[in-house]
Amino acid sequence: MTAGPGLFIAFEGGEGAGKSTQIQHLAQWLQGQGHRVVTTREPGGTLIGSAIRSLLLDPATGEMDPRTEALLYAADRAEHVASVIRPALSSGATVISDRFVDSSLAYQGAGRILDRDEVEQLSRWASKELTPDLTVILDIDPRLGLARLSGADRLESLAVDFHDRVRQGFVDLAQRAPHRYAVIDASLPEVEVRAAVVAAVDAMLQQRAAESATS
C-alpha cells in the first residue's frame, strides 16, 4: 500500500554503489520539476534511528544475534516510516529513502541464518505495509563498489561472497515485481547512471500522470 499523495522512491544496492551520490542528483532534478523533496535514510533517519544505527554499524558492537539485528532494523524502520516518511508523503512531498525494506531482505537473506519470509513479514509489519512507488537498484560488482569506499564499517568488512549474495538478493527482489523496480548498471560513469535514474523516475511520473488522467 502506498501512502500518497506524495511519491515514495527507495534506493537500494551494495556499499559504494553510488546511492548517496545519485539521491543528491535526483533530488535536484525533482526539485527542478517542481517537487518538494524529502531525502532520508535507513538506518538512522530519526533520532531513535541514529542511536540504532550506531549500535548496528559500529565495529565495536562486535557479534550480534541475527534476530536482535533484524529487530533493530525493524525498530528503526517503524520509527522512520511513522515519523518521517508517512507524514512527508501525506503532505504531498516526494520522499527518497537511502535503503528500505529490500536492504533487510537482501542483507539478512544473504546471511542465510534467518528465513527471508520471516524477515519480510517483520519488515512489512514495522512499515505497516508501506511499499515504494519505485525502487532503484544500483547494481554493481561488490569488488568495485567496496573499492570505491575508503573506510570499512562492520558490515562492509564481511567476506565478498556475502556481498555477492546481497547483490543477487536485490536482483531477485526486482524480478519478483519488475514494474516497481529499475535495475541500473552502477559500474557506469556517474553521469550515465544519473541519466538512467532520471529516465526511470521520469517514466514512472509520466505513467502516474497518465493513470490519474484516465481515472
Ligand SMILES: Nc1ncnc2c1ncn2[C@@H]1O[C@H](COP(=O)(O)OP(=O)(O)OP(=O)(O)O)[C@@H](O)[C@H]1O
Ligand atoms: N558511477 C560512479 N563511478 C565512479 N565512482 C562513483 C560513481 N558513483 C559514485 N562514485 C564514488 O564512489 C564513492 C561511493 O559513492 P556513494 O557514497 O554515493 O555510494 P553509496 O552507495 O552511497 O555508498 P554507501 O553504501 O557507503 O552509503 C564516492 O566516492 C563517489 O564519489
Ligand SMILES: [Mg+2]
Ligand atoms: Mg551512502
